[in-house]
Amino acid sequence: MSGRYWFGVVAGGVCTVALAGCGSSTGGVQMVGSDTMVNVAQAWAEKYNAQHPEAMVQVAGGGSGVGIAKLIDGTCDLANSSRKLEPEEIQRVEAKRGVGPIEHVVGFDALAVYVHKDNPLDSISLEELAEIYGKEGKTDHWSQLGLTSGSLGSDEISRVSRQNSSGTFAYFREAVLGKGRDYKPGMISCSGSKDVVDLVAKTPSAIGYSGMGYATAGVKMLRLSVHKGETALAPTLANAKKQQGGYPITRPLLIYTAGEATGPAKEFLDWIQGKEGQAVLLELGYVPVRDHE
Amino acid sequence: MSSPSPSAGPRGPASRRFPRLLHVVVDGSEPVVEGIIRLCGWSAILFVFAIFVFVFHEAAPVLFGGINLADFFSSTDWDPTSVVAPQFGILALLVGSLAVTGLAMLLAVPLGLGAAVFVSEFCGGKLKETLKILIELLAAIPSVVWGFVGYMVMAPIIIRLSGAPIGVNLLNGGLILALMSVPIIVSVGEDALKAVPDSYREAALSLGASRWEVVYRVLFPAAKNGLLAAVLLGVGRAIGETMAVLMATGHSVRIPHSVFDPICTLTATIAAELGETPQGDTHYRVLFLIGLVLFLVTFVVNLAADLVVKGIRSEKSG
Numbered sequence: 001m002s003g004r005y006w007f008g009v010v011a012g013g014v015c016t017v018a019l020a021g022c023g024s025s026t027g028g029v030q031m032v033g034s035d036t037m038v039n040v041a042q043a044w045a046e047k048y049n050a051q052h053p054e055a056m057v058q059v060a061g062g063g064s065g066v067g068i069a070k071l072i073d074g075t076c077d078l079a080n081s082s083r084k085l086e087p088e089e090i091q092r093v094e095a096k097r098g099v100g101p102i103e104h105v106v107g108f109d110a111l112a113v114y115v116h117k118d119n120p121l122d123s124i125s126l127e128e129l130a131e132i133y134g135k136e137g138k139t140d141h142w143s144q145l146g147l148t149s150g151s152l153g154s155d156e157i158s159r160v161s162r163q164n165s166s167g168t169f170a171y172f173r174e175a176v177l178g179k180g181r182d183y184k185p186g187m188i189s190c191s192g193s194k195d196v197v198d199l200v201a202k203t204p205s206a207i208g209y210s211g212m213g214y215a216t217a218g219v220k221m222l223r224l225s226v227h228k229g230e231t232a233l234a235p236t237l238a239n240a241k242k243q244q245g246g247y248p249i250t251r252p253l254l255i256y257t258a259g260e261a262t263g264p265a266k267e268f269l270d271w272i273q274g275k276e277g278q279a280v281l282l283e284l285g286y287v288p289v290r291d292h293e
Numbered sequence: 294m295s296s297p298s299p300s301a302g303p304r305g306p307a308s309r310r311f312p313r314l315l316h317v318v319v320d321g322s323e324p325v326v327e328g329i330i331r332l333c334g335w336s337a338i339l340f341v342f343a344i345f346v347f348v349f350h351e352a353a354p355v356l357f358g359g360i361n362l363a364d365f366f367s368s369t370d371w372d373p374t375s376v377v378a379p380q381f382g383i384l385a386l387l388v389g390s391l392a393v394t395g396l397a398m399l400l401a402v403p404l405g406l407g408a409a410v411f412v413s414e415f416c417g418g419k420l421k422e423t424l425k426i427l428i429e430l431l432a433a434i435p436s437v438v439w440g441f442v443g444y445m446v447m448a449p450i451i452i453r454l455s456g457a458p459i460g461v462n463l464l465n466g467g468l469i470l471a472l473m474s475v476p477i478i479v480s481v482g483e484d485a486l487k488a489v490p491d492s493y494r495e496a497a498l499s500l501g502a503s504r505w506e507v508v509y510r511v512l513f514p515a516a517k518n519g520l521l522a523a524v525l526l527g528v529g530r531a532i533g534e535t536m537a538v539l540m541a542t543g544h545s546v547r548i549p550h551s552v553f554d555p556i557c558t559l560t561a562t563i564a565a566e567l568g569e570t571p572q573g574d575t576h577y578r579v580l581f582l583i584g585l586v587l588f589l590v591t592f593v594v595n596l597a598a599d600l601v602v603k604g605i606r607s608e609k610s611g
Contacts (some may be wrong), residue, residue, distance in 0.1 A: 035569065062571075154458035163544075164374045165569035165576070173376065182375045188459065188545045188555050191565045202448050205458040 028056025029265045033067020033080030036109060036167035037253055040284045041080055044272055047280060055264045071258055072096050077265040079256040082109065082167070099259030106272050108287035110240035110250040111172055112212040112221040114197055116204040118151040123223035123232035126176050126248055132157060132207065134177045135184050142205070153204040160196050160208030161187040168193065172209050175249045193285055209249075212240070213285030224248050240287045253286065348588060352581035359575060365582070371546045371557075373566070373576040381579045383586070385546045389463075389556035390590075392549055393538060394531040396467030397474055401531075402524055404471070405478025409523070410508055412479065413486040425483075432476035436537040443469040443541030457553035459543060464552040466542035470534055474527035481526055485519020486512055518604045525598035533591050535560040559583050 031041055038061035045057040060066075067079035072092050085093075085101055093101040113129065115121055124145075131139040139145065141155045161183065162169040173183060188206075190196045196210040201218025212235040215221055223232035226248050233239045239247040261269050271277050278288035349356075356362075360381050368382025412424050447468065448460025455464075489512055497511045513520070543555025544565060563580050570577045 153452060153456060156458045158459040163565040163569075164372065165566045167569075170374065180376055182372055182377055185370065185372070186545055186547045188461070188543045189557075189565060190544070191539065198444070199448075199461065202445070203452065203459050203461075 028058055029078065029268050030058055030060075030070075030076040031078040031080060031255075031268075032060045032062060032070045032076040033078075034064045034082045034167070034253075035061045036082045036171065037080040040107075040253075040281055040286060043280050043284060044268075044277055047276065048268055048271055052264075052267070055268060057268055068256065071101065071256055074258070077257065077261070078269065081254045081256055082171070082251055084254070085256065093258055097258040101256045101258055102260060104255045104257070104269060104273070105252045105289055106255050107253040107278070107281045107289050108240050108250050109171070109253055110212045110235055110247055110287050111168065111175070111209050112215065112235040113224060113249075114200045114208045114210060114215070114219045114221060116152070116200060116206060117218055117220050118204055119220060120147055120151065121145065121222060123225065125225045125228040125230065125232070127226075127228050129176050130178070130181075133159060133161070133172075133183055133187070135182045137184055151204065156205060158203055158206040159184070159187045160199055160203075160206050161189050162193075162196065162209075163189045163191050168210070171251065172249070175251075211285030212287065213282065237287050241289070250287070253281075345588065348581055348584045352578055352585050355575060355578040355582055356585070359578060365579075369546070369548060371562070373570075373579065379575065381575075383559065383562075383583060385548050386557050386559045386562055386583070387586075388548050389542070389546075390532060390558040390560070392463055392556060393466045393470060393542060393558060394528060396463060396552065397470035397531045398524070398528060400467065400471035401474040401478060401527055405475045405523070405527065406482050406520060408475065408479045409482030409486060409520075410512075413483045414504070414508060414512070425480075428476050428479050431472070432480075434473075436473065436534060437540075439469050439473055440537040440540030443537065447541070451553075455553060459553075459555055461541055461543035462553050462555045463542065463549050466538045466556065466558075467552070469537050469541045470531045473534060473537065474530045477530050478523045478527040481523035482520050485516040485523060488519060489515045518601050522598045522602045525594055525601065529591055529594045529598065532594065533560065533587070535564045539564050559587050563587075 031045065033041075038059065041059045041061075045059045048055060049057055064079075064081040064083055067076065067081055068085065068089055070076035071079040072089070074097060085103070090101055093099075113124060121142075128139065128145065131137040140157060142148075142152050142157055143155050162172075173181070177183070188199065190199055190208075193210045193214050196208040197214045197216055197219055200206045200208040201216055212221065221235050223234045224247065225232040233247045235247055240250045255269065255272070257265065257269070260266070273289070278290055281288050365381055365383060366387075367384055368380065369385040370380035370382045371385060372380040408424075408428065412421055412428075416424065443465050444461060447465050451457060451460040451462070451465055457464075493511055493515055494507055497507045502510065538558050539561035542558060542561065544557050544561050545555035546557045547554065549556050563583055567577070567580050570580065
């Protein structure tokens with residue numbers, strides 16, 4: 001169940017150690033950055049290295065900021081980022097590398113809000129979610145959302161979340177609660193994206209968030225709107241990809257290069273955006289940027 | 294208790310035969326063998342010491358001034374990655390660990406000691422061997438499997454039977470931990486009962502005591518140190534367990550008000566959070582400090598068990 005998570009932790013750790021040990025001047029493609037993307041980056045590298053051993057792709061996490069800093073220094077070829085570059089960072093890349101950074105959208109991370117399949121709720125707004133999850137938020141019972149506890153087993157809302165060191169935990173907090181607001185204490189923390197969905201499927205009174213690729217028959221994905229009363233959108237690939245007015249909790253997964261990528265780095269980047277790389281993305285619960293059905 | 298120990302008989306001639314055999318086989322290489330054995334003995338101590346030094350080294354910066362230690366032990370606010378101000382209060386985790394261990398022992402001690410009495414006194418032959426093997430088998434089940442049982446099987450049952458809002462909770466974790474500690478309690482408890490000389494049983498029976506009276510009035514007092522050690526080893530097993538409690542307790546930071554509340558333990562917190570915590574960060578160091586607290590708790594429990602077991606030995610030889 002949390003096997004993939006633990007594998008990620010171990011693989012990430014080994015990789016970090018390996019990188020720290022030999023520095024980055026060993027040749028091969030260096031991919032550094034976003035912790036959200038480190039699992040998928042690891043999976044890309046593993047599959048790509050098996051097909052193209054000469055590419056020697058190496059992956060490290062550390063956060064979007066770390067990847068961008070390394071791109072500015074010239075110590076990595078591909079910087080993974082789950083946010084757009086700040087104008088100041090763009091200037092620093094230009095100053096240091098002589099070329100501007102180029103942004104590649106390689107996929108999307110869309111979080112779905114899950115409830116038990118017997119829960120009559122169909123849609124929810126981010127405002128209401130903030131009252132459920134946010135510190136000092138007032139919603140603790142399903143009856144406050146106008147539901148009777150008949151099929152829910154209990155009126156108390158069981159808030160399912162992720163462990164506090166995960167990128168998803170931080171992203172949901174920022175996207176739903178807004179900047180500078182913490183979660184309400186007493187959430188149930190799961191150690192993996194799949195665990196959240198499994199627990200919600202077993203708990204009629206639960207609500208949880210996880211990548212939209214993890215949906216199972218035991219859960220229901222809520223349609224989301226930003227404000228109460230607005231049209232709520234279902235977490236579908238099409239809605240997640242809309243740049244404006246689309247599904248509200250989605251962000252692009254970005255890879256930055258300094259100028260156009262060349263050589264092995266370009267081949268790897270093309271592979272990621274191609275059929276196989278996108279399939280890996282879908283497998284890990286992210287939204288591919290292109291359909292290669 | 295100066296009566297001869299039951300194992301002294303068969304061990305006598307065997308130990309006389311063994312050195313002769315060894316002499317023939319290794320002929321002259323005795324110092325090498327001795328050195329290897331000595332190394333094995335020391336390595337165990339060395340490893341434990343090295344682990345302690347490592348944990349202490351990683352925790353030291355926050356132990357000496359990084360955080361407010363009074364808050365660390367007395368606050369229930371655990372939000373190490375807060376966007377406002379990180380909170381490092383482990384009171385709820387400490388209470389969670391103690392609550393789940395306490396509940397597990399409440400279930401496992403009567404069950405374990407009862408099973409030990411049954412295996413040691415009330416059954417014999419094939420049944421005894423079968424039971425012992427099955428109980429040992431229970432100890433061989435990996436904790437992640439126990440956790441999985443708690444998470445996937447017991448959680449929905451608990452919800453259905455109790456109407457609790459969530460099935461991964463204190464009760465679930467306590468039940469799983471109880472099942473995990475029972476094998477240790479049974480095997481150590483059975484050894485303690487077996488060590489009571491048969492002459493005690495015969496004397497009591499000849500005085501007209503019923504079998505229950507023999508167990509309750511004679512065996513329990515005679516084996517009390519061994520039984521206490523069995524319980525303490527069970528406690529040690531329960532408090533140090535990680536994966537099963539992480540999965541079965543819900544991992545929710547709060548002081549539980551009933552057995553149906555989800556809880557969070559010290560061990561589960563380290564397991565869940567350490568993997569993605571930046572190395573050298575305050576959060577990272579506080580997790581090692583929790584490790585140090587756990588080290589201390591387990592050390593005290595094991596030391597107590599050890600002293601109690603030593604108590605039996607000196608009592609027997611004295």
